Amino acid sequence: MFHTVLCDLLGIRYPIIQGAMQGAGGPRLVAAVSEAGGLGVLPTFGGTEKELRDDIENTRTLTKRPFAVNITPIGRAFTESRAAICIEMRVPIVTTGRGDPGSNVVQQLKQAGTIVLPVVPSVRHALRVEAEGADAIIASGMEAGGHVGRVSTMPLVPQVADAVKVPVVAAGGIGDARGLMAALALGACGIQLGTRFIATVESEAADWVKQRLLKTEETGTMVSSLMTGKPVRAFATRILREYEQALTGAGSTEERGSLSTRYLKELRHAPVEDRTMAAGEIAGMIRDIRTVREIIEGIIKDAAALAEKLYRVSREDARQ
Ligand SMILES: Cc1cc2nc3c(=O)[nH]c(=O)nc-3n(C[C@H](O)[C@H](O)[C@H](O)COP(=O)(O)O)c2cc1C
Numbered sequence: 443m444f445h446t447v448l449c450d451l452l453g454i455r456y457p458i459i460q461g462a463m464q465g466a467g468g469p470r471l472v473a474a475v476s477e478a479g480g481l482g483v484l485p486t487f488g489g490t491e492k493e494l495r496d497d498i499e500n501t502r503t504l505t506k507r508p509f510a511v512n513i514t515p516i517g518r519a520f521t522e523s524r525a526a527i528c529i530e531m532r533v534p535i536v537t538t539g540r541g542d543p544g545s546n547v548v549q550q551l552k553q554a555g556t557i558v559l560p561v562v563p564s565v566r567h568a569l570r571v572e573a574e575g576a577d578a579i580i581a582s583g584m585e586a587g588g589h590v591g592r593v594s595t596m597p598l599v600p601q602v603a604d605a606v607k608v609p610v611v612a613a614g615g616i617g618d619a620r621g622l623m624a625a626l627a628l629g630a631c632g633i634q635l636g637t638r639f640i641a642t643v644e645s646e647a648a649d650w651v652k653q654r655l656l657k658t659e660e661t662g663t664m665v666s667s668l669m670t671g672k673p674v675r676a677f678a679t680r681i682l683r684e685y686e687q688a689l690t691g692a693g694s695t696e697e698r699g700s701l702s703t704r705y706l707k708e709l710r711h712a713p714v715e716d717r718t719m720a721a722g723e724i725a726g727m728i729r730d731i732r733t734v735r736e737i738i739e740g741i742i743k744d745a746a747a748l749a750e751k752l753y754r755v756s757r758e759d760a761r762q
Contacts, residue, residue: 457611463588539560539561599629
């Protein structure tokens, strides 16, 4: 019932992608998602070349199903070297996040037969990566955990779907079957989830992160550029709030630079209650730790029941 073009493109059973998660999603989580019928995605942000090679090999010992590697374009040399490793190790699918990987990298991956899915925050970015050869596009709204743009998922997905010809995947603020159904209605052919997969048995997130997630409300995250220099949605904490507050009074680039140095140092030595981690607004809906299989199969089962219910309601309305 939920077999879409995304399933055919990626060779997966369900149209569900686990978004790459630095610090929360290593080989164990990635393999569990792929084994359960979705697409697991390994992160590379901040990791060394050896770590990426090891992660790919370790994931392959846990699953024979397709999985992807995410390349965050944090610099030309980094992006090119990670793409070269994906080509050499025959990784079948690559996603990219936080900005444009560049047409050279996309072309190299495409020439090697790699399927490329960039994550984009706007229609303009979607059109650019489609012109560069993207096979599908992940449109990610600002509700998402991690790097964000300025448009929410609800208006972003249909506008991207109208603008491009390739399949579109919805990301940001999706955590259950209602999110899948909404995404399909908006013109997407699949969903990418990050935050929901943190609260899983298989996620490699630290225990304090999982426990914090279970207590975080829908207003408990905020966007701050402290962690990476670009806007990141993460658990709202005293340090992030104070940094953003201080930034509003900072005029020069030097002042801003010294503020970020000061607050980053504080963050590194912070007690657990002041630590932060990327997390999305969907956090408010996550109240239990489940296995990856329970989440994926639960979404598909509940979506089928929801589709049935919507059909019934619309028929009853038509009869009145
Ligand atoms: C802890 C965490 C780490 C993330 N790291 C990355 C990353 O390394 N690369 C990337 O492209 N996206 C990253 N993301 C974004 C996710 O891949 C995904 O697109 C996003 O979480 C989807 O929104 P949701 O959190 O509302 O489900 C991260 C998200 C979280 C929560």
